[in-house]
Amino acid sequence: MSLEQFSTLLATTKHNFSNGLPAELLLSSEGKLQTFYAPFDHINTDARIVLCGITPGLQQASRALDEACRQLRQGASVEQAREAAKATASFAGPMRNNLVNMLDHVGVQTLLGIDSCARLFDTHRHLVHYTSALRYPVFIDGQNYSGGPAILSRSSLRHQVETHLVEEIRALGTKCLYVPLGPKVTDVFLHLQAKGLLNAEQLLDGLPHPSGANGERISYFLGKKPRDELSPLTNPTMLDNAKSKILDKLEKLQETNRL
Structure with missing residues (x-):
C-alpha cells in the first residue's frame, strides 16, 4: 500500500478523520483487529x-491524513505530501516531550552532535x-492497539513487520541506531535481530514507553521521582538495569564513532 493508491480519495475527501478512519482506508481485518x-x-x-x-494511534493517523489532504489540495506531489504527513504526525502529543527528555537524559543528543533530541x-x-513496528494504524475492537x-502471534500484524518494517531496515542499512519504544516493540526487534537483519x-x-500513561516509570528513569516514593506498579531495579545497559552501549558507540 502507498499514498499513490489513496491520493485521489484524500485530495477530495471531507472526512473528519479524528472521529474514525473511513472504510475506504481499511487494509485488513483479522478477528477483532483492523488495519487501516x-x-x-x-x-x-x-x-x-x-x-x-x-503503531500509529487514531490521533497520529488523523493528523497524518489531514496533512496529506492539505498538501495534495495545495498541489504538492505525492512524495512531498507523504514526507510532510509523517513529519507532522510522528510521535505527536505528550509522547514526543517524554521521548525527547529520556533521549537527552541518556545522552543520545551528544552521540548525534546536536544540543537536544x-x-x-x-x-x-x-x-x-x-516508524512503528506496525507501519499502518491497527485497532482492536475500535480502540488503539x-x-x-x-504482534508476532497474528498473521496480519506479523505481515506488517515482515513486509514493511523489514523493508525499512534494509533501506536504512547497518549504520542506524534503532530505539524501540517499550517491550512489545523490543520483542519485534529481537526477532529481526535473530534473523540477521540488524546487529545487537x-x-x-x-x-x-513514552506514553503519558507511563508517567511514574518515566519520572523515575529521569531521576525526578525517588525510589521510596514509587508505587508497586514500578520496578526500579529493572529500570536501573535498563538505564545502565543503555549508558554502556552509548559510551561504546561514542568511543568507536559508530554513528
Whole structure:
C-alpha cells in the first residue's frame, strides 16, 4: 500500500478523520483487529537514528491524513505530501516531550552532535527516521492497539513487520541506531535481530514507553521521582538495569564513532 493508491480519495475527501478512519482506508481485518491505511510510508534513508513505536494511534493517523489532504489540495506531489504527513504526525502529543527528555537524559543528543533530541523534530529531521513496528494504524475492537495480542502471534500484524518494517531496515542499512519504544516493540526487534537483519549494537532498547500513561516509570528513569516514593506498579531495579545497559552501549558507540 502507498499514498499513490489513496491520493485521489484524500485530495477530495471531507472526512473528519479524528472521529474514525473511513472504510475506504481499511487494509485488513483479522478477528477483532483492523488495519487501516494512513500516510506513514516515507523512509528517510539518510537517517542515523530510528525511533520506533508500536503503531500509529487514531490521533497520529488523523493528523497524518489531514496533512496529506492539505498538501495534495495545495498541489504538492505525492512524495512531498507523504514526507510532510509523517513529519507532522510522528510521535505527536505528550509522547514526543517524554521521548525527547529520556533521549537527552541518556545522552543520545551528544552521540548525534546536536544540543537536544528535540531537534530531531525540527531543524535536524534529516537525522531521524520515525516508524512503528506496525507501519499502518491497527485497532482492536475500535480502540488503539497497544500490543495485545502479541504482534508476532497474528498473521496480519506479523505481515506488517515482515513486509514493511523489514523493508525499512534494509533501506536504512547497518549504520542506524534503532530505539524501540517499550517491550512489545523490543520483542519485534529481537526477532529481526535473530534473523540477521540488524546487529545487537544497533539496538538501544530499555527506555520506558513514552506514553503519558507511563508517567511514574518515566519520572523515575529521569531521576525526578525517588525510589521510596514509587508505587508497586514500578520496578526500579529493572529500570536501573535498563538505564545502565543503555549508558554502556552509548559510551561504546561514542568511543568507536559508530554513528
